[in-house]
Amino acid sequence: MSDRRAELESASWSGRTRPYDLIKEGVAALVVITIAVVALSTLFGSPDDKQITFKQWAVAAPADFYATSVQELAGSSGTGGYGAPYNTASDGVNLGPLHLAKLMGVTHPVDTVNDFVITPLTTVVNSGPVADALKQWQASDSKTQSTWATNYDNALTKANQDATKVPAGNYGPVPQLATGLLSMAQAGSLDGALLSQGNYFQSDYTKQTLFLGDGSYFNDQSTASNLQGSTWGMMNETGRYPGQAWLWLYSFWYQIPPFNNGDSHPFGANADAWIMVIMGALSLGLIIMPLIPGVRSLPYKIPIHRLVWKNYYQEENL
Amino acid sequence: MNLKAVYIHIGWFQMSITNLVIILGMLVLFGLALTLPFPGNKKGKGQK
Numbered sequence: 001m002s003d004r005r006a007e008l009e010s011a012s013w014s015g016r017t018r019p020y021d022l023i024k025e026g027v028a029a030l031v032v033i034t035i036a037v038v039a040l041s042t043l044f045g046s047p048d049d050k051q052i053t054f055k056q057w058a059v060a061a062p063a064d065f066y067a068t069s070v071q072e073l074a075g076s077s078g079t080g081g082y083g084a085p086y087n088t089a090s091d092g093v094n095l096g097p098l099h100l101a102k103l104m105g106v107t108h109p110v111d112t113v114n115d116f117v118i119t120p121l122t123t124v125v126n127s128g129p130v131a132d133a134l135k136q137w138q139a140s141d142s143k144t145q146s147t148w149a150t151n152y153d154n155a156l157t158k159a160n161q162d163a164t165k166v167p168a169g170n171y172g173p174v175p176q177l178a179t180g181l182l183s184m185a186q187a188g189s190l191d192g193a194l195l196s197q198g199n200y201f202q203s204d205y206t207k208q209t210l211f212l213g214d215g216s217y218f219n220d221q222s223t224a225s226n227l228q229g230s231t232w233g234m235m236n237e238t239g240r241y242p243g244q245a246w247l248w249l250y251s252f253w254y255q256i257p258p259f260n261n262g263d264s265h266p267f268g269a270n271a272d273a274w275i276m277v278i279m280g281a282l283s284l285g286l287i288i289m290p291l292i293p294g295v296r297s298l299p300y301k302i303p304i305h306r307l308v309w310k311n312y313y314q315e316e317n318l
Numbered sequence: 319m320n321l322k323a324v325y326i327h328i329g330w331f332q333m334s335i336t337n338l339v340i341i342l343g344m345l346v347l348f349g350l351a352l353t354l355p356f357p358g359n360k361k362g363k364g365q366k
Contacts, residue, residue, distance in 0.1 A: 047320060226325060232332055239320040242336045255330060307352045 047241045052218060054194070054211075058185035061217040065185060067161040068215040069178040072112040074149035077214040079112050086110040086210070093273040096266070100273055108206060113145070116211050120193035121180055130180030133173030140172070148172030229254045250279055 058065040071077040075089070083090035084101040085108045092101030121134055137145060152171040159165040163175065184190045194208050212218040227233040234251040237243040253259050253275045261268040290296050299305055306313050323334045 044319075226323065226332075226334070235337065236323075236334060238323075240323045240334070240336050241319055242340045243334070245337050245341055304352075311356075 044242055047237060047239050049238050052212060052221060053188070054185040054190040054208075055188040057212065057215060057217045058182055058190075061215070062182055062186070063161045063163070064216045066163060066178050066182050067156055068211075069117055069181045070149065070153050070156055070174060071214065072116040072211070073145075073174055073177065074153035075112060075146070076150070076153055077112055079110060079116075079210040079214055093270040094266070095270065095273050095277065110207060110210060112211075113149075115207055116194070117177060117181055120184065120190055121177065123193045123196070124184055124189055126180055127183075129176050130183075133176030133180065136173040137177060144172070148174050230260065249282070250275065253278060 054065075068077060072080065075081070079086060081089045083092040084104060084106055086106065087110060088106060091099045094100065094102075118134070118137065121130065126134060140148075148171050151169055152166070152174040155166045155169055155171070156163065163178075166175075181190065184193070191208070194211065195202050195205075222228055222233065223231075225238045226236050227238070229251075232248075232251045232255065234254075235243045235245055235247045254271060258264045258267040259271040259275060262271070263269065267274050285292070285295075312318075323336065325332055325334050326338065
């Protein structure tokens with residue numbers, strides 16, 4: 001510490017003084033802010049939409065639920081091919097040679113076949129055909145299971161998800177298992193069965209969310225509420241509630257090329273990672289702004305501070 | 319508030335009326351904070 005600085009810091013204040021009640025000011029600010037927060041959050045607080053359940057999905061869109069169940073068995077669903085942190089099916093997003101998710105590894109393993117279909121089916125008393133299908137599935141090897149499920153998944157896709165138009169083939173017990181899971185979901189049992197795969201006090205909804213996200217029904221609800229990434233969804237809420245407007249810059253990058261095209265490589269397909277880098281760089285720029293030549297001189301050219309402290313500048317004739 | 323949201327959509331620009339009102343409100347507040355005299359500041363020009 002320089003002598004001059006030490007001298008300035010130890011010198012007593014010789015300018016004007018005025019009384020200032022810090023406690024009074026603090027209490028007034030606390031009370032006003034508390035009232036404002038309670039009033040505004042009551043009026044404009046985040047809406048309490050009812051959660052989408054598997055029962056709701058299975059009743060409203062049974063063909064979609066059925067087809068998604070088959071995809072989970074075949075491993076062809078979004079979750080099945082996602083990669084880390086759920087499985088090793090793909091490398092996930094990358095920044096050039098840097099595969100971010102893969103580097104972190106499979107930290108939250110999800111086995112779509114057992115977690116989403118087989119284990120839930122074993123928790124209820126099934127009808128004869130479903131119980132037989134379950135026994136047949138469990139008695140077979142994984143290669144045979146995969147062949148059955150992939151065959152039926154492909155056939156169902158060709159039939160536009162209409163199970164009645166699927167020709168006969170080597171599908172094993174897959175149609176019965178999907179039918180059993182559909183019945184279970186329609187009865188409302190699947191929600192509880194998926195939730196119970198964890199600790200006594202369950203707070204991890206990853207599996208439910210992933211399973212819901214694999215179907216079209218959940219996605220359609222997002223589209224209807226303008227919550228898709230392509231519709232600035234990051235800064236929207238459901239209904240007429242105000243959203244997270246301060247996230248506009250984060251959402252902005254998803255609206256422009258190349259990030260708005262998920263099929264374009266390398267940026268569009270890895271938009272999440274690249275946008276995170278851009279926002280990180282911008283945030284870092286904001287933090288170190290006082291050190292950036294040119295940028296740190298902007299207040300001289302755009303003197304908004306003179307407006308904020310206009311009294312001082314008037315009094316001092318500056 | 320739970321009714322279907324109304325959106326302004328012009329080309330790439332899309333925003334809900336509610337978000338637009340909030341953003342405009344913030345800008346108006348900022349403008350007022352800059353221009354209005356601070357309550358309780360009775361000091362006039364030249365007074366010290």
